[in-house]
Amino acid sequence: MRLALLGGTGDIGEGLALRWAYDTNHEILIGSRDPEKARTKAEEYETELSSRGVDRDVKGFENAMAADRADVIVLSVPAYHAADTVEAVADRLDDGDVLVTPATGMRRDDDGFHYHRPNAGSVTELVADAAPEDVAVVGAFHNLAAGRLANLDAELGVDTLLVGEDEDALDTVELLAESIEGLRALRAGGLANAPEIEALTPLLVNVGQHTEGLHDLGVRFQ
């Protein structure tokens, strides 16, 4: 399978790219608005993998080109770029492609981080609204600490929650998620259930900031 990480030069994109390259044989495409940056980061990922004895070809492209070539497209961009990025690549998405959105809206104040809920209900629903009708949208990977994901020495042992309306697309993303060692995927219902998932991300930051010895936190449902 071909996986594109749009905004794959950023932190969550880096983590997913490295984990999938390390744990699977899927083809990994790094997307960026700047194709040169995408290529540079792709080479960095290859070097990191190579240092661990994994020889992998990771390619960098401009976002639309990466989306065009992939079956599963992960929008690993900041929340405020999510809808723009979908629009920028929309005519490159094919019927049957799966669009995955891990972004969440956060705002910081003196007390800590808070969920900043967009009018669409959630960033996940904002992406679904912006996506072409024949492209299935799945919300996933919202609650993963990027630093821990990108550190291949770090054990995960955490869960990620999936929301979406298309069962086949959910199955695909579940398989992709669980192909990452230490990551368990759990279903949380339809896209309308995304806000509570996205709100968990600022909570993880707040808990990490108030508890010594816990950082880059994830969550396990048990």
Next chain:
Amino acid sequence: MRLALLGGTGDIGEGLALRWAYDTNHEILIGSRDPEKARTKAEEYETELSSRGVDRDVKGFENAMAADRADVIVLSVPAYHAADTVEAVADRLDDGDVLVTPATGMRRDDDGFHYHRPNAGSVTELVADAAPEDVAVVGAFHNLAAGRLANLDAELGVDTLLVGEDEDALDTVELLAESIEGLRALRAGGLANAPEIEALTPLLVNVGQHTEGLHDLGVRFQ
């Protein structure tokens, strides 16, 4: 220490009462608007504990009477009764008492359960607004599955998050929480960080409903 569970005849109150009675030597007072109901439930709890070889005196009172006698008062009432209950017992609360609020606002629709955020920001902050000034309010126990808590055969192995402004009160509630076997207490900052904690409760219900074999879910931060 004397612990009062206002609304202690309900599900989360029952769980906390049984766990504290089973795992600690604190005096447990069950409160209800109806003192007769409080006494009946207190006897049921005694019978349950006795069947496990624990002879404990659990007393039932009208809410205000229970609050009057206790050092730590847990508002184990539904969210829509939280402020009313504080007002009904306010003149029985002493300087130095700790008021603990585990309630969260939820609404159900066709997709699942959703966080219903009150204007105060959260139910926790609603309680803090209603409480007398010299009484410290701590948000805790929001994300515990009541059925699992009340089943003394069930292992917990989960976390509860604490928010509040008063360090002494937070220390007291942390000790009380961790006196329950298998429960770990983690700090999440001030009362303004309560909304994201409360929003986790409907998410736990949604995940449980979509995942076979997982129910009465709790959460572990790791």
